[in-house]
Amino acid sequence: MSQIIIEDLIKRFRVSERDAGMWGAIRGIVKRRYHTIDALDGVSFSIESGELVGYIGPNGAGKSTTVKVMSGILVPDAGRCEILGRVPWRNRTEHVSRIGVVFGQRTQLWWDLPVIESFDLLRDIYRIPRAEYATNRDEFIAVLNIEGCLDVPVRQLSLGQRMRCDLAAALLHSPDILFLDEPTIGMDAVSKLAFREFIKQFNQERGTTVILTTHDMDDIEVICDRVMIINDGKIVSDGTLDELRRRVSLERRLVVELVDNVIEPTIHPLANLANRDGRRIHIQFDPHQISAADLIAHATSQNQVQDLFVENPPIEETIARIYKDQAT
Amino acid sequence: MLDSLFIYRRFLAVSLRAQMQYKASFLMQLGGRLIITAGEFMAILVLFDRFDSLIGWNVYQVAFIYGIVNISFAVADAMTTGFDLFGDMVKTGDFDRILIRPRSTALQLAGQELTLRRISRLTPGLVALTWAAMNLDLNWTFANASLLMVSVAGGASLFAGLIVLQATLAFWTTETLEMMNTLTYGGVETTQYPINIYRPWFRNFFTFGIPLATVSYFPALAIMGTPDPLGTPLWFQYIAPAIGIAFLIGSLQVWRIGVRHYLSTGS
Numbered sequence: 001m002s003q004i005i006i007e008d009l010i011k012r013f014r015v016s017e018r019d020a021g022m023w024g025a026i027r028g029i030v031k032r033r034y035h036t037i038d039a040l041d042g043v044s045f046s047i048e049s050g051e052l053v054g055y056i057g058p059n060g061a062g063k064s065t066t067v068k069v070m071s072g073i074l075v076p077d078a079g080r081c082e083i084l085g086r087v088p089w090r091n092r093t094e095h096v097s098r099i100g101v102v103f104g105q106r107t108q109l110w111w112d113l114p115v116i117e118s119f120d121l122l123r124d125i126y127r128i129p130r131a132e133y134a135t136n137r138d139e140f141i142a143v144l145n146i147e148g149c150l151d152v153p154v155r156q157l158s159l160g161q162r163m164r165c166d167l168a169a170a171l172l173h174s175p176d177i178l179f180l181d182e183p184t185i186g187m188d189a190v191s192k193l194a195f196r197e198f199i200k201q202f203n204q205e206r207g208t209t210v211i212l213t214t215h216d217m218d219d220i221e222v223i224c225d226r227v228m229i230i231n232d233g234k235i236v237s238d239g240t241l242d243e244l245r246r247r248v249s250l251e252r253r254l255v256v257e258l259v260d261n262v263i264e265p266t267i268h269p270l271a272n273l274a275n276r277d278g279r280r281i282h283i284q285f286d287p288h289q290i291s292a293a294d295l296i297a298h299a300t301s302q303n304q305v306q307d308l309f310v311e312n313p314p315i316e317e318t319i320a321r322i323y324k325d326q327a328t
Numbered sequence: 329m330l331d332s333l334f335i336y337r338r339f340l341a342v343s344l345r346a347q348m349q350y351k352a353s354f355l356m357q358l359g360g361r362l363i364i365t366a367g368e369f370m371a372i373l374v375l376f377d378r379f380d381s382l383i384g385w386n387v388y389q390v391a392f393i394y395g396i397v398n399i400s401f402a403v404a405d406a407m408t409t410g411f412d413l414f415g416d417m418v419k420t421g422d423f424d425r426i427l428i429r430p431r432s433t434a435l436q437l438a439g440q441e442l443t444l445r446r447i448s449r450l451t452p453g454l455v456a457l458t459w460a461a462m463n464l465d466l467n468w469t470f471a472n473a474s475l476l477m478v479s480v481a482g483g484a485s486l487f488a489g490l491i492v493l494q495a496t497l498a499f500w501t502t503e504t505l506e507m508m509n510t511l512t513y514g515g516v517e518t519t520q521y522p523i524n525i526y527r528p529w530f531r532n533f534f535t536f537g538i539p540l541a542t543v544s545y546f547p548a549l550a551i552m553g554t555p556d557p558l559g560t561p562l563w564f565q566y567i568a569p570a571i572g573i574a575f576l577i578g579s580l581q582v583w584r585i586g587v588r589h590y591l592s593t594g595s
Contacts, residue, residue: 013593073427075592089591097430108425112346124338125429127331153349 001085002046003177003209004070009079011040011065011233039065040076041233049176050207052200054224056214058323062233063213067179070211071101084176097126100170104182107166109154115165116150119172126173133172140168144198160191167198171208180212184219196222217316231323245318253311254283254295259304266302268295279306332435339439347444354445361448369394369452385522388463389552394520395457396476396544400483401516402449408488410440411495418498423590433587434492434580464552472551475566479547482569486543487512489572489579496579499586515540524557531558543572 014034039062047053057063068074069081072088072095081088088095102108109118123133141147144164149157157165163183170178180199184192200223203210212223220227220241227244229237237244258265258279267273271285285295292310299305347354372394373387382390414437417423426436466472494508515538523531523541534541549556550565 068424071428073424073591092427093430093432096428099428101428103424106420106422106425108428110342110346112349113342117342117345121338121342124335125431127430 003049003084004045004047004211005080005082006046006066006070007044007080009040009043009066009069009076009081010038011062011069011074011076012036013039038233040069040079043079043230043233043235045228045235045238047209047211049209050203052203052210052212052223052225054212054214054220054227055230056217056220056227056319057230061230063230064181066230067101067181067211067213071099071179072096097173098176100173100175100178102163102166102170102178102180102183104163104180104185107154107162108169109162109165111155112153114151114153115146115157118154118165118169122169122172128173132174136172136174137168140171143201144168145194160187163187163191163195164198167195171202174206175208177209177211180210180214182214183212184214184216192216192218199223217319229319229322237322244322245312251284252287252292254285254292254299255309255311256281256283256299256303256305257307259306262303266299268298271295332432335431336435336439339436340442343439343441344444347441357445358448361445362451365398365449365452369456382521383525384557385525388460389554390521391456392460392464392552393522393545393548395453395455395460396479396548397483397516397520397540398453399450399457400480400544401487401512402447402453403480403484404487404491405449406443406446407438407484408491408495409443409446410437411491413440414495415498418590427591434583437495466551467553475547475551475569478569479544479551482543482547482572483540484572485576486538486540486572487515489576490515490538492576492579492583496583496586499590511538519544539571539575543569 014036016034041062043062043066055063055066065074069076070083070088072092075089083095084098086095109115110121113121119137122128123130128136141150144167146161146164146168149161149165154162154165167183178199184195187195196219199210199212202208210223212219214220225240227237227239227241228235229244253274254271256265258281261279265273265281267281267283268285268290270290271283274282274284276282283295283299285292296308296310299308372390381387414423417426423433426433429436490508490512494512497508515534518526518530519534519540523534523545526534531541536542546556546560546565546568549560550562556565
C-alpha cells in the first residue's frame with residue numbers, strides 16, 4: 001500500500017467580504033457576506049515510500065493547503081487522506097511523531113535558546129531514545145556543518161544557518177516523511193547547494209520520503225524525481241521532470257553566437273528564430289523534425305559562427321506554459 | 329501523565345533560561361510590578377485605617393481572603409502566559425507549530441512561558457496572608473493547612489480556566505476579547521473582599537456563575553473558624569475548592585472544541 005494516499009480532497013474556505021470605510025466595517029458586524037474559495041478541488045495522488053516529490057504551483061494554488069492537510073493541521077471538507085495508514089487529524093499526536101516539517105518562513109526552534117538546547121528539548125518532546133538522538137544529532141551537525149551554531153541563540157543566526165538547524169531539528173526523530181515548505185526561500189547560493197545536497201543524500205541513505213514545495217525550479221531539478229503541479233486546487237500534471245518537459249513541448253533551443261552583427265542570419269526552414277540579442281540568436285527547433293546535428297551543420301555552414309550550444313527550455317517557461325494552458 | 333509533567337518541567341526550565349537572556353529588562357519589569365501591586369495593597373490598608381472594619385470583618389480577616397485570592401491569581405497568571413499570547417499565535421500562524429508536535433496543545437501552551445515577573449504578584453498576597461495569619465490566632469491543624477493549599481490550588485485552577493476560555497475565543501474571533509479581562513482582573517478585585525458585602529445578585533454571580541468567590545471565600549472561613557454570615561455549612565466550605573478544579577477541566581474541554589474548529593477552518 002502507498003505511504004500517502006490522497007483521494008478527491010476538497011477544501012473550501014469561507015472568506016468574509018467587507019466594504020471599505022467605517023460604514024463598511026459597521027455593516028460587516030451586523031451582516032457579513034462571504035464568498036468561498038475552492039482551495040482544493042478534488043486533489044488525488046499517491047506517494048510511495050522513499051520518493052522525492054516536488055509540489056509546485058502558483059501562489060494560492062493550494063500547495064500549502066495540501067501540505068497542511070497532510071501534516072494533520074487542517075481537516076478537509078471531503079475526500080480521503082491516509083498517511084502511514086493513519087488519518088492525520090484523527091490521530092494527530094501519533095501522526096506528527098512520524099513526520100518532519102520545515103517551513104521556510106518560520107522557525108520551529110526556540111527563538112531565545114541556543115540551538116543545542118532546542119535539539120535537547122525536541123528529544124524530550126518526541127521521546128527520542130538517547131542513542132538514536134545522539135547518532136542523528138552528531139551526524140546532522142557534521143553533514144550540515146552547524147557545529148559553530150550550536151551555542152548561538154536562534155535569533156542571532158543567519159537565515160542559511162537557521163534553515164540548516166531547522167532541517168536538523170525536523171529530522172532528529174527519524175521521521176518517515178519530510179515535508180519541506182519553501183525551504184530555500186531567501187537562502188544564499190552556498191546554503192542552497194548544501195541544503196539540496198543534504199536532502200538528496202539523506203533520502204538515499206535513509207529512504208525517507210520527501211515532499212517539497214518551492215518556487216525555485218533549481219530545487220526541483222536538483223532534488224526531485226517526480227513533479228506534481230497544482231493550479232486552482234487541481235493537480236494539472238504529475239510525472240517525472242522529463243515527462244513534464246515532453247508533455248509541454250518537444251522544443252529545444254540552439255543558441256548561436258555570430259562573429260558579426262549580421263542583419264539577416266540564415267536559419268534552417270524547419271527551425272525558427274525565437275529571439276535575438278545582438279550577435280546572439282536563439283533558434284527554436286523540434287528534434288523530431290530536424291536533429292540538433294543537422295541544424296548545427298546548417299547554421300555553421302550558412303553563418304559565421306563564433307560559439308554555439310543546445311539547451312532545454314528553462315523549466316520556468318515549461319511550468320508557466322502549463323499554468324497558462326490550464327487557464328485557457 | 330508523569331511524562332507530561334516531565335515535559336512541562338522541561339518547558340518551564342527552558343522558558344526561565346530564555347527570560348534570563350534579557351536580565352535588565354526582566355529586573356525592570358519585576359521592579360515595576362512590585363511597586364504597582366504594593367500600591368494596591370497599601371490602598372486597602374489605608375481604607376481600613378479609616379474604617380477599622382468592613383461590615384463585621386476586621387482588617388486581618390479581609391487580609392487573609394485578599395491573600396488567598398491574590399496568590400491564586402498570581403500562580404494562574406504566571407502559568408498561563410502562553411494562553412494570554414494565544415490570539416497572536418493564531419494570527420501569525422504560530423499555532424501550526426504547536427500542532428505539528430506530538431504533545432497536547434494545552435500542555436505546550438501552558439509550558440510556553442512561565443513569566444517570572446508575574447510571580448511578583450505573589451509578594452503582596454504572601455505578605456497579606458502572613459500578616460493576617462500572625463494576627464488572627466489561627467489553629468494550624470493539618471486539615472486547615474491542607475485546606476489553605478487546596479484553596480489556593482482551586483483558586484488558581486479557576487483563574488486558569490477563565491484564561492483558557494478567554495484564549496479559546498481567539499479560535500473564533502482571532503482577537504482575545506478584552507471583555508474577558510473584567511472576569512479575570514475584575515474577579516480578583518471583587519473576590520479579594522468578603523463577598524457578603526456585595527448585593528445578592530452580584531454575590532450569586534461570583535458564587536454560582538463564575539465561582540471565583542466559592543473557591544477562596546468559603547475555605548477561608550473554614551480555616552479562620554468564622555461561621556459564614558450567609559449560612560453555608562462547614563462541609564461545603566471544605567469541598568468548595570474542588571469546584572475550581574472542575575471548572576478548569578471543563579474549560580480544557582471547551583478548548584478542545586476550539587482546536588477542532590481551528591483544524592476545520594484553518595484560521
